[in-house]
Amino acid sequence: MAPIGETAGTDPVSPDAIGSYWLASCGDDLTPRPALTSDETVDVAILGGGFSGLWTAWFLLQAEPTLSIAIVERQFCGFGASGRNGGWxxxxxxxxxxxxxxxxxxxxxxxxxxxxxxxxxxxxxxxxxxxxxxxxxxxxxxxxxxxxxxxxxxxxxxxxxxxxxxxxxxxxxxxxxxxxxxxxxxxxxxxxxxxxxTIHPGRLVRGLARALERRGVRIY
Ligand SMILES: Cc1cc2nc3c(=O)[nH]c(=O)nc-3n(C[C@H](O)[C@H](O)[C@H](O)COP(=O)(O)OP(=O)(O)OC[C@H]3O[C@@H](n4cnc5c(N)ncnc54)[C@H](O)[C@@H]3O)c2cc1C
Known part of the structure; x- marks a missing residue:
């Protein structure tokens, strides 16, 4: 299991070690997706798999469904404030x-x-x-x-x-x-x-990432 501060590659992450009730109870596998290891050409590249990045991708696809989009996340989707907020x-x-x-x-x-x-x-x-x-x-x-x-x-x-x-x-x-x-x-x-x-931000952020992948967005 990777420690809280940095996840190491695609090591499984222990939800209990993250220090967020929302991530611990989100019901999703928090193992980071595979890293981006080679050049890739996309219409839109987004840094960060929190609400800003994920909603941006979601609404871009509403406007233009054929866009190719990649999201590069340093840890795992929801690692930041999006997986740790007040739930309002x-x-x-x-x-x-x-x-x-x-x-x-x-x-x-x-x-x-x-x-x-x-x-x-x-x-x-x-x-x-x-x-x-x-x-x-x-x-x-x-x-x-x-x-x-x-x-x-x-x-x-x-x-x-x-x-x-x-x-x-x-x-x-x-x-x-x-x-x-x-x-x-x-x-x-x-x-x-x-x-x-109220809303469960952990379930929302992880669910959004999965929804985007179903629509063809690549997350690294
Ligand atoms: C204590 C607290 C309580 C809050 N309560 C509420 C609330 O109740 N309701 C509400 O609507 N909002 C609330 N907010 C605000 C809300 O959580 C944030 O506005 C929102 O999560 C911001 O999303 P974000 O994607 O911009 O940032 P983040 O969720 O922090 O995502 C940024 C992501 O980028 C990644 N990253 C960082 N550097 C790099 C890099 N170099 N390359 C690639 N990836 C990188 C991080 O790992 C992270 O996953 C709260 C915030 C805090 C801090």
Missing amino acids: CSPRFPINPAALTRRFGAETARAILFAQQAMVDEVGRICEQEGIDAHFNPVGVLTLARSAGQVPSLQQSYDAYARLGMADVCELLDAGQAHEAVHATDVHGALRLRVGG
């Missing part, structure tokens, strides 16, 4: 919708947020289409206020969504409703986004 399939942008609107204007903010929301459904749809059992669970996303001081920022986010015409995707919960939803301590309120949910 979330439509949230790293800054709240009020700040997004302030910085980029309503039209851009709306376009970004709609695209993020559409992405969640699309991940679920692609999993179904490709037969990837990634435990996609579109239960929505709750943002909790854990102090009274955090409540106004939830209200601000809600108002910003409403101004952007997205009141239907979110809901403000009072302290009682928020507590009822998650039974966390010191909850003063919550903002519920109806879009978003």
Whole structure:
């Protein structure tokens, strides 16, 4: 078995040694694919078999199914953040919708947020289409206020969504409703986004790699 830091060639990898619950429970054989040992000519060469590389290949093939694509991964697909993340399939942008609107204007903010929301459904749809059992669970996303001081920022986010015409995707919960939803301590309120949910990133990243190979992508 290869150690955690570097995999050696195509040695089998012990899922337990990787230090990721998601990779340990992904149900796939993590043995690295054979290395690229000679020159190869392809239309598109991608470095890295994480979500960036794999989704790029997947969408390129949607646009142009005849493309020849090779992915060269240093360890094994999912070795990086893609196989070790929080498991959220979330439509949230790293800054709240009020700040997004302030910085980029309503039209851009709306376009970004709609695209993020559409992405969640699309991940679920692609999993179904490709037969990837990634435990996609579109239960929505709750943002909790854990102090009274955090409540106004939830209200601000809600108002910003409403101004952007997205009141239907979110809901403000009072302290009682928020507590009822998650039974966390010191909850003063919550903002519920109806879009978003959880996903098993290990199963998704490994399933995507297999799906790409079925479509002719070569992974090294
Ligand atoms: C702690 C944490 C929690 C997160 N939680 C979430 C979450 O809940 N939901 C969410 O959507 N996102 C989350 N993210 C973000 C998400 O995981 C990343 O945005 C995503 O995995 C990035 O994918 P990537 O392909 O760009 O990078 P990676 O998954 O890191 O993939 C890069 C790949 O490139 C390979 N590589 C590196 N160097 C080379 C080289 N020279 N040649 C060939 N291959 C190379 C690596 O081995 C690796 O496999 C989280 C991230 C972190 C760190």
